[in-house]
Amino acid sequence: MTSSPPPHEPDEVARLTARAAELLEAVWGQTPTAPVSPSQLPVLFVLEHNEGINLRTLADTLGSTPPSASRLCDRLQAVGFLERAPSPNSRREVHLYLTKPGRAFLAEVRARRERELTALFARMPAHKRSVLLEGLEAFCWTAAARIHEDQSSDSRSA
Amino acid sequence: MTSSPPPHEPDEVARLTARAAELLEAVWGQTPTAPVSPSQLPVLFVLEHNEGINLRTLADTLGSTPPSASRLCDRLQAVGFLERAPSPNSRREVHLYLTKPGRAFLAEVRARRERELTALFARMPAHKRSVLLEGLEAFCWTAAARIHEDQSSDSRSA
């Protein structure tokens, strides 16, 4: 005589995910990332998975504009985390690369963030960690697919 | 003769959570929040759960400084989303409040973000949604507890 289990509709999970994201931002907001500003950090993330991208594509991916992206690259180049290389095909295009120190810095930031989370998850029951892991794996897979689709449609419509 | 199930240590879940957060930021990064800037949005989030907070506490909670917080409040007040009210107890303190339009705007932003996520979760198997929901509930509970502890220790050490 028990009622059927709750349905867990997409919008229910969406609401909780949004709340989780807000909480996570509150936890991470305190973590310093000097000498890289909050605006510069996404540049490193994008470059990591898009080796040799040009400036316009970077700006599009950031949801920003070429002048802004150019300035961000200026600063990152100044601290040695980014490299501008002339394109072999087109003399007006620039290819962007993370330098070795840039990658090392990125790994540092991730490690710092993950340490924060590890401390948090240590206080969660092992079973909850397991189900969260399974759910997040599916989320990452779906989100990555969606982002990839968006990029494809962007380049078609551009 | 099967091996034991994977342990799902805290650091394993932390790594995946960090990746999920990066993906989520990439998905949400494109969502516009005008007339409120990315820096101003956290002010609204903080005020929502801390009605009547003063300016210094707001700055601390944001991980920012009083002058920066003051300027953010200037803009939010200018668009009518925030109110400064003199404290009845202390004539140098200011109490900050969300206005009714401020709350309405916050609900709008959340709805927009949740719509993005709902579309994404609709493409995930129902079972994955269920386990993600269970895992995120535990995460929100633990993260909220931690943030609350931090705030308590901050006010003790200040």
Next chain:
DNA sequence: TATTGTTATACTCTATAACTATA
């Protein structure tokens, strides 16, 4: 004297517009 909030200053971030070089 210590605390709350603001203003002063200098630098970074952001977008639009104007410009240079290349295709």
Next chain:
DNA sequence: TATAGTTATAGAGTATAACAATA
């Protein structure tokens, strides 16, 4: 002429320092 990238300009975000008012 169209495109890639930069520079010019103006407004917003940030932090440190200096300041006014209050405790």
